[in-house]
Amino acid sequence: MMSWIVSQPYFKIERELNGLEQKIVVQCRTMYLYPDKIVTRFRTFSFDEVFDISYRHIGDKEGFLYLHTNQGVYxxxxxxxxxxxxxxxNVHKNKW
Structure with missing residues (x-):
C-alpha cells in the first residue's frame, strides 16, 4: 500500500440531543493526500474526481477547506x- 504524502486535520461538529439537553461533540479527524487520491474518514476521492481545492478563512482561527469534485463540493x-x-x-495532481 502507498504511504501518504501530507495530512490535514479537520473537525466534525455534531449536536447530540439527550432529553432536554443539547451537547456539542467535536471530533478531530485527519485527511490524507496520497499520490493518486485524497482520503477522509468516510470518503475516498481519486484525483480524477477532484477538480480543485480551495480555502476560506472564517473567524479568528477556523476556516473551511473545500474539495471541488464531480459529485459536488465537500x-x-x-x-x-x-x-x-x-x-x-496541485503538484501531485499535475503529475498524475
Missing part, C-alpha cells in the same frame, strides 16, 4: 493553514 472545518496540503495536491 466542506471540511479546519484550524490549521492548509497551504501545504493544497500545494502538494
Amino acid at each position: 466542506p471540511y472545518i479546519i484550524k490549521d493553514n492548509p497551504e501545504n496540503f493544497i500545494h502538494s495536491f
Whole structure:
C-alpha cells in the first residue's frame, strides 16, 4: 500500500440531543493526500474526481477547506493553514 504524502486535520461538529439537553461533540479527524487520491474518514476521492481545492478563512482561527469534485463540493472545518496540503495536491495532481 502507498504511504501518504501530507495530512490535514479537520473537525466534525455534531449536536447530540439527550432529553432536554443539547451537547456539542467535536471530533478531530485527519485527511490524507496520497499520490493518486485524497482520503477522509468516510470518503475516498481519486484525483480524477477532484477538480480543485480551495480555502476560506472564517473567524479568528477556523476556516473551511473545500474539495471541488464531480459529485459536488465537500466542506471540511479546519484550524490549521492548509497551504501545504493544497500545494502538494496541485503538484501531485499535475503529475498524475
